[in-house]
Amino acid sequence: MSNYFIHTIELRKAIDIEKYKELISKCNFNSKNHKWIGFQNFINLEYIQYGIRLEIRKCTNNEIKNYSKPFLITVIVNMNMLIYNMDLTKQIHSTDEFDEAIETLFDIMDKIDSDFQIGEIDEFNLSRLDIARDVHGIPENIIKEVNKMLYRIPMYDGYTNNKSLEEKCPSFMRENSFNIENNSQGFEFVVYNKHQAALDNCYYNKCVDYFKDTLRIELRCKRKYIRQHFLEKNLKRTLKNAYVNMSSSVSCVYNRLFKFPTNLCHLESKMMIKYLFDETGNKKARCRRMVTLLDELDKYPKEDLQTALDNVYPSDKRQNNIKKHYERYGVSPITMRGRPIPFIQSLDSLLGFYPPTDQEIKLYLMAKKKYGKSVFFQKALVE
Known part of the structure; x- marks a missing residue:
């Protein structure tokens, strides 16, 4: 079973003005299911219980060049709702369920074509998949x-x-x-x-x-x-x-x-400085250069890492050395100064792309020893 799921797909078909007028004639804009959403654009919500919404709108200038027709039908489908109806908390996590959803989609599209005459599903292009x-x-x-x-x-x-x-x-x-x-x-x-x-x-x-x-x-x-x-x-x-x-x-x-490694932990600034001081031993110049970058990022919280590196160390060689030092010690120069979060594990493990490294667990235990239960650690499932 996968933790991933396909949430939304969009099917798109270009139509001419005659078909557009025909679709308008089938709508009752006094009902809650048919609504104008702008000049010449409207939606059909008759099939929303299946997770399907129809949008009919005028093409942009670029779309007219691509499709050679002035209007578009877009069928927006929540794949999970095809079999779970209106329950937004459930997702499809197996191939059997996904196959069932596909068959359901084709059946409902046949019904929509019968009711609304939008065309068969094979006339549409898959334009989006989330x-x-x-x-x-x-x-x-x-x-x-x-x-x-x-x-x-x-x-x-x-x-x-x-x-x-x-x-x-x-x-x-x-x-x-x-x-x-x-x-x-x-x-x-x-x-x-x-x-x-x-x-x-x-x-x-x-x-x-x-x-x-x-x-x-x-x-x-x-x-x-x-x-x-x-x-x-x-x-x-x-x-x-x-x-x-x-x-x-x-x-x-x-x-x-x-560009920068995402397998590095993030520490609260004061704990970071102490950690770097202890880890660098007698290499105090290295520690000082690393803390200089740290201070730059803490001073300007909206500044990105590359801008901070350019400001404090214009030399590419020095920048590469600083990056290697941070990677060696398993920490990121982006910290949480002034915020009540003492530790954040690497983005790789927090987001579930890779398991935590031994160095990461060591840093977590160091932070937990100092700050206790306030330190969070996510044991995410890795795909």
């Missing part, structure tokens, strides 16, 4: 700190923060969501506070409670990524191929994302 994994039991103050840390770790070229999301969403806070995109490869990678998302989306109380202390990891695959990694001869085979490759797909993206 792979997700929940890590339960992480305190929310840790989740917030982790998200802020992720933004401070330098990324390789091609990966950028999703600034359009931050600009368009006034309530967006980096402590709740780490959201990056790679447009050239066609995906988004997201780590976020699922409990906060459940509150923001007005989930029912049982669901909100279920997602307390839950961190969600998502790989949101767009059409380009799907075509390069999952595409098969038909939709069923494409979905099944994506399902069996969920874990490797997410791990591959994570492992290629950051």
